[in-house]
Amino acid sequence: MDVCWYALIVLFTGGVSSFFFLFFFFAILTSSFRWGFEEGARITVTSAILLAACGLMLDTKQDLPRLLLRTTFLLTFGYMSARWGESKIELKRRIALLRDVSRLSNPRFGVDHTITSVLKKTLAFFRGSSCILVIRDQDSAIDSLRTIKEGDAEQSINAVQIRAEAASRLMVFSQDQMVVYTRPVGPAMSILGGSLVYESASGSWLKRAEQTSQDMAELLETDSFISVPLSLRKGEGRIYVISKRNRFSKADALFLSHIAEQAFPVIENIELLDRMASEAVSQERKKIALDIHDTAIQPYIGLKMGLSAVRNKAAPDNPLIDDLDKLMNMAAQVIGDLRRYAGTFKNELGQTEPIFLVILRQQAAQVREFYGIDIAVSMEGELNVSDRLTAEVLQVVREGLSNICKHTDAQSGFVKLQCADGLLKIQIENEGFGTQFIDFTPRSITERATALGGKTHVKQGAGGSTAVLIEIPV
8 A cells, every 4th residue: 555655646746757756665664674575575576666657657768767777776775675674584583483492491391392392483483394303312222203293283292212223314414514405406406406514623514415415305205404413411313304395595504503502401401300300209209108108097097996896886776886887988998099099199100091080080089979979080182291280280170179069069060181282171060050150260270270371261061051161281
């Protein structure tokens, strides 16, 4: 609209001789520095065409040199502005990416979530089709592989262990080499493609490893890729960014190296802290299991023995015999639950399903036993969450079940957990009785979800039921 308006001003104020042709530069500068080269080039070409049309419509042949001069000036200045604008936008994107990858992620999510987040942001920045990270741990001699693909929402955040032979094929380049490869269009166009290798020792780009890069492109099934090494304290690694549409440049490889140097030292620190926390948690589990046995199970055993002694002393016609039998059975059940819980808490081996799902079902069984409310627990897909986030999720669900028991007359409900679109979704719902829906906010649950970066809202379900929906980013 601006360009068309300026063209009308030029047309009615003298054509190519009009001073107002300079107004075209405002539109060119705005589009270039806001949206980059493509939009700036479009506005530049459109402005030049409209200026030429205005000049040809009004001016005589003697003004043709001025028309050519001003049109050429407009095109030249527009091209320079579009290039400068693209450079500015690219620099802002790079600074934003470096800022994002250098930030510590939420410690509750763990190192796997952090690495996956860095790979996703890197892939989005380079507009690639996939991103591959291979790491070789020297202490454990384990090779791991992570792959992030464009447009694939269902991606695991965990690394996949691979054989040493497969890792060696991806680690074929030297650890001091950055590689840029673009498949040549043909023999005559080889100057526009091929393999470029940057060696840190010499500090220059050289045409090397042509056959090795070509074999790697065949392995990755791509026409263009960049690869840089990772400098790790206890191992080595390499990251690949693959594209089937774009051509990578030397500047892209250098910036990928900056990303790796910025992000992975932070990731190693997170991994070290996570390992220390896991070891501390393991020791604390053993201590708590012993405390449960000494401070909880033993008193219940003494209570059961005391109830048994009182039961034996009671006469057969005593009206409290049935109540004593119920108390003895309840004490025996609690003793059994505590022993199973202590064993599970101390050692998670042997579980065929996630430990927090087992605990939730035990909680649902207790709600059914003491309150007579049937709670169904279900899980869709794989929940890739760390231990610390699991503890928070358990507490949120317990709060929801407690609200159902205390504040409703429901006889049934369900808890549903699902990971989708980068969110852990928790739905806690109780049956309705056809009463009018009351909008409310569960304060405790909302506060816990907000602390995890999530949100909570309440809606009315089928049959007048009330559903609390919690979404936590993972």
